[in-house]
Structures are given as structure tokens and as C-alpha cells.
Amino acid sequence: MTTTPPEPRVVILGAGFGGLAAARALKRAPVRVTIVDRSNHHLFQPLLYQVATAALSPADIAAPIRRIFRGQRNVSVVLAEAVAVDTASNQVILSDGSLDYDILIVATGAGHAYFGHDDWAASAPGLKTLHDALVIRQRVLLAFELAERETDLARRRASMTFVIVGGGPTGVELAGTLAEVSRQTLARDFRAIDTASTRVILVETGPRVLPAFDEDLSAAARQQLETLGVTVWTGVRATDINDSGLTVGGERIAARTILWAAGVQASPIARSFNVPLDQVGRVIVTPELLAPGSENIYVIGDLAHIEQEGSLVPGVAPAAMQQGAHAVQNLLATLRGEPRAPFHYRDKGLLATIGRGAAVAQIGPIKTSGLPAWLLWLFVHILFLIGFRNRLVVFIQWAWSYVTFDRGARLITDPLAAQRARHQDQPAPPPQDQPPAPGVGPA
């Protein structure tokens, strides 16, 4: 176990799109590859919102890392949390050990940023992991259950108010899908409440949603959101977030469910490199994707800050995959004694989905929205889903829910969640004062 192999040891931190692409590019290379990830699966993050909104199951958008590399014998997978890198001794420090490397590829990505209000995290969960998605799914489903049993109209209204903070792709996807869920999926499931009266509010601090797109597509996206029933507020900031609601542009909104889709914070491991970071903690890499001043540490994906023609390479899957492949080309070149090449990002365009048959697409000069954009989005995402089985199952479930508006994964799996939610709502009063069920008298 502790013998040093003859081949160089390449350690890849993170099994996201970047890390996966790097490991695959090393398939026939004379190196020993170790992938370290704190979860045992690669996550197809672009569809994570579908798990959070109960359309897909976690297994539909995640693949065990070991299964992906089953056939690549020079790869071993370690389930562990990398907490720091000792660049002097070429060691990765794990939460429960350490790992020597000759060449390191860091692809640990980014998480949420609450702009210095980490206390908001408990009231406004973000969406980065499967765990996040299951937490959000549970909150959303419980909100309707609580509203159904709620007799106090103000509290019922708060239970049926969903606020999404952040008008980027994730915020737009969540807002559009929640509007569909409330108006279509749940329409006939409840007796006491009219789910069509659910308020879904999307709050964006900037002047428009999907700022990465051209203005006309942002406008098209907003129009499609409003058609679905989403209230879009731009140019206002969300503050004072707690379990009772939030303040938007001075107005207090009582909302039981607040979702966070704003702000990015790069993985904290970069701080241990002792290199300059940008304002969100990304490593400002060299054109060859190296950490500044290092010869054997490559940084790729959402953790890398690299500019091209004056603008930042976006934190999207295609960029991460291109960087993973390029970092491998460079490290193999150095092993052959050849020079490294600078990275060039090939922009594949931008796609964002809003809801059923609603999306926007911007590919070079081509701009489209509505059904054609949505079909393109659907095609691309199913195409890239890892593993044939997932593709087929996901396609069937989409086809099914497209026809029926049904969502199969509407499960509250935590047995105590409902009670906790109720008690969180009203800690003070004794049971008999709690909102009774339909047709109910006090105990």
C-alpha cells in the first residue's frame, strides 16, 4: 500500500466535470491516478434542480465514481475530504490522513456565498449537492402539506410563498419549475388549499435575469417566467433573511421557503496554496492552467480564474471539461520534456431552461427561445448524462411528466420532518392549540 510506484502519481481533487475529464484523458498515460472526492458519485449538476423539484431521483443524475473508472486500471478512487495542500512536501492533507502526489490537479469547484451572512444559510438553503437537493425537495413538499392543514390565513399564505434569491440559471430553473409544480402537478392533490394561488417570487439584484445572455434573451426569459406565474423582481436586494421571511427592497415578505441561488464562493482549499486569489477565492491561474509559481499544480474548472479576450472564462461544464483535458495535455508534455501550451476556451454557447417547453439558447450568432430552445436544451442534457441507463430512464421520466405534468419523486423520506416543521412553525403553543386537520376539533 505504501510503496511508491514507478510511474508519476497524479492526484485529482474533485470528481466534477473537470476532474472527470482529466482522469479520462489520462486513460493510456504512464501515470498512477488517484481521484479524491468527498462523495462517492459524480453529479450531473445541470439537472440538480430537477431533483430539488421532485421530477428526478438522485440516482438519475449521479453515477458512482468507481463505476465510471471501473475499466480504467490506472485509476483508484478515494472517498475522503481534502482539506489542504502542502505544496512544499507535495502532500494533500485529508481530514483523515494524507496523500502524496507528483502532479496535482485541483478541481474542487465552488460553493454558495451568502455575502458575509452565513446565518442566512439555515433559512435559505442553496443547491450544490444531492444532499442540498433533498433538503430543498423536503422543504418544498412540506410547505404545501403545512398549508393544507393551516387555518390561520396569514400563516397559510407564508407557507405558500416561495422566494428564490438570484436570477442566474439555477434561480430561473427553480422559479419556473416551482411555478409549474404549484399550478400543474399539485393542482388536484389538495382539498383545503388552491395550489394555483402559490406565490413564486424571483429576486435578482442586477437589472435583468440571466445576465450572461444578451438583453433580448433575458427579456424573453423574464416573459416566459411570468407566463408560468413567477413574479420577477429585478434591481432589488434581499436582506434580513430568517425562518419567517425576508426583506426585499424595504418590503417584508412572509415566506416559509426561501431558496438561495446567488453568490459563488470558490472551494476553500485554494487558500492553502499561498497564491493570489480573486475576490471570490478562485486561483488566478497561468495561461497553462498552473497555479502561479508552481510547476506541478494545475487548477481547473470553477476554482480557476482565467481570462480570455478580456472576459472571464465562465464557470460552466464545457469550460471545466476543456480545462481538464488541456491540463492533462500539458502535464504529459512536461513528462515528455516538451513545453506546455496555453489554454484556449472554445465557447459552445449558452443554454438555460425555464420550464416545460420554455428556455433560451445563445450559440454564437444563433439566438432562440421557447420550445426550440427547450428541445435543444433537452437533447444536449440527455446526451451528456453519464451512463446509458440514466439517459434512458431520465428520458422516460421526462416524457412521462411532459405528458402528465406528474412528478414521481414527491417523497418526504425523513419520518420526523413533518413534526419538526410544525414545531418550528409554532414553538410556543401546546398541541391542542396547533392548527387542526380538516374537520377537526381541539384535543
Add this chain to the structure above:
Amino acid sequence: MTTTPPEPRVVILGAGFGGLAAARALKRAPVRVTIVDRSNHHLFQPLLYQVATAALSPADIAAPIRRIFRGQRNVSVVLAEAVAVDTASNQVILSDGSLDYDILIVATGAGHAYFGHDDWAASAPGLKTLHDALVIRQRVLLAFELAERETDLARRRASMTFVIVGGGPTGVELAGTLAEVSRQTLARDFRAIDTASTRVILVETGPRVLPAFDEDLSAAARQQLETLGVTVWTGVRATDINDSGLTVGGERIAARTILWAAGVQASPIARSFNVPLDQVGRVIVTPELLAPGSENIYVIGDLAHIEQEGSLVPGVAPAAMQQGAHAVQNLLATLRGEPRAPFHYRDKGLLATIGRGAAVAQIGPIKTSGLPAWLLWLFVHILFLIGFRNRLVVFIQWAWSYVTFDRGARLITDPLAAQRARHQDQPAPPPQDQPPAPGVGPA
């Protein structure tokens, strides 16, 4: 909300097979139905072991109760925990309120029994709910991850030892499937361990597995288990269960994963009825399925103790469904002023699955095992799965895993589970003494 409707109020506790059948039988009845369940979904329990062993996702075997009754307007669903019944005032006491009834149908089923050793529950989880299944899935997957990083051979062996306590259908299903997972599914996924050396031990106190079947089928089941690589121990008792292992017939077995599939304990709510219960807490009902001395409380499913031709009606889904329909016939008869009829169980036979192409079936005089029994089992279970979508998706996933031995739901979704598991294993030593990753030196 609190107005009393003209029709009688029928409250059904539990949305299992019995409660569901009762509610459906009331479809066109002039009554107001309220279904109370602590989870928001009906669970297809016969396939729960497939979730626990990562073949299926929770959503594949569960359907939201609200969706099932979307079209049945006289049904409302309440997500709540029923803790007691006040038979004097005809009230169900919820953990957060109460609910009046005119007629009550109790179908809250049964849970595990640890024979007075409830302290074993933490070390040997049972399999009754989706939550249980996800806990077991996580433990099983983590056990292999820990073994892969473990350098101490004794600890590695303990991590690769799985003991299932109880030789009934659930125990046999879990043991057979875990043997398949270790020998087929994971065969090429690990580098440091040979998963084919995994020990799967099935412990049964009685003289044979599947005691409900005829002896020759029990023998066939045992033979099929052993062919899959399961060690079957009968006539021995498991004792002294803790996180390090258990004692079986005097011998101490170091095992990191122990699963509990023995013992049944009826739902505790029956204790509040003040009626005679059998030794596992079931209500000894009248032939009309009434609680003794009551005119408006029916008890059905696993919670009901009823004998027929001298033997207990088994706690299986068909019996619960027949009882649900029969209880409704009786309550509707009394509403019409007609007499109640006694319940007669129509035995549909017994089916138990062991693994891929391995099962036993006993239907009246017909007895079969192996592939034909398995195909019959597959057909019956897919047929009864609730909801077309589930049927189709489950069928595809089975077809897929049958061909490839793959299991799609191998996900550890709790981000901290791995670390907790490591620390649970070795609380004492500081990080640098913890078992290192492959090719690793001390920090």
C-alpha cells in the same frame, strides 16, 4: 374547515396496502374519508430491500398518497402522526392536534422487535421505511469504501463482513442480494480489496429459512443462497450485538454491518384501545374485523390478529388488501342497516425472492423454485407496483441490472457520512494514525 359534514366521517390510519384498499373501496360511498399517515407516500414494501441494496431509487417504489387519491374527491389526506385513539369520544389523538371520526379503520401495521434489546437497534438497523432503506444503503456502501482504505487486515475483514439476523423473506432477500452485489456488481470497482471475499452470513434461530414455506422449498432456498455465496446458519441465536459485531451461538463475529430482519412488533397505537392484544401487540379482532367490544373501529393488516382454520392469517399484502376491502363492506352494510359478514382470507400463495433468477414459489399445490419462480415473482411485483411510470422505470432498471449486474442507485448522499463512519471506527487515534489511503504516508 371545522364544520361537520352530513356524511359519516371515516378515518383511516395508515396508507399501507390495507389502508389504501379500504380508501379505494369507499370510492363511491356516501362518506367523508380522511387518510392519516406520518409519511406522504404509500410504500411498496415488498421491494424495499431493492432500495436498501441500491438497485432502485425510493421514488421507484413509493407513490405520493395525494396523487393516488387525486381523483377520489371524498378523500382528504393528512400528513400527521396518530399517537392514540380516544374510543370514548371517537377521537384520534395526533402528535399535533386531533381528529374526530364516526368510523375508524386502523391499518398502522407493525415495526421491528429487538426482543427487549432495543439497544441493538443502533448497531443492527431494520428495514421498514424508505428512511431505513437509505440508512442501510449508506452503511453497506460505506463498508466497502472503508475496507478499500483499511490497512489493518482484521478491521478490513470486519468491514467486509455482513450479518443478516432473521431468515424470513426480508432476511433472505437482503442476504442473497448483498452476496450478488459483492460478487458481481462491485467486482471490478475496487483496487485494494477483492469484494468477492465479502462474507455474507444469514442467521436464523429456527431450524430453516423461510419457515412459512414447505420444507423442500426452504431447502431449495438455502441451496440457492449458498450458491450465491451466502453462509446460512440455522438453529443459532444472535446476541450481544454492538458496533464491533455480534455473538452467534457462542462465537464472536467481528462485523461492521449487521442488519435486523427478525421479530415483529405491532404498532403501539393499539395499546390505547384497551382491548386484548396478542404477544406481539396485535389486536385480536372479531371475525368481522372489529376491535373487540367496538362497533365502529375496524383493525386490518399486520395490526390485526385473526385465525382461520386454526392458523394465523399471514402479515402479507394480499391479506391486508382483502381485509381493507372487507372492513369497508361491513361498515357500508351497517350504514344500510344490514348485518356484517365474517372475513375469509383467500390464500394467493407464497413467493420469496433470493437473487438474480433465484426464488421460491408455493401456490396451492404448485411448488417451484429457481428461474420460473423468480420470473413469476418479477411479474407479480411489477404488476402490483403502483403507477404505470413506476412499473415501466422499474422494469427497465431490472432489465438493465439483469444484463449488466449494475446497480444504479449506489449513492452516499450524506456528505459527512464517510467521516462519521471513520471516526466511529477509531475514536481514539489522531488523524495521522488513521488508516491511510492507497499509496499514502502519515501526515
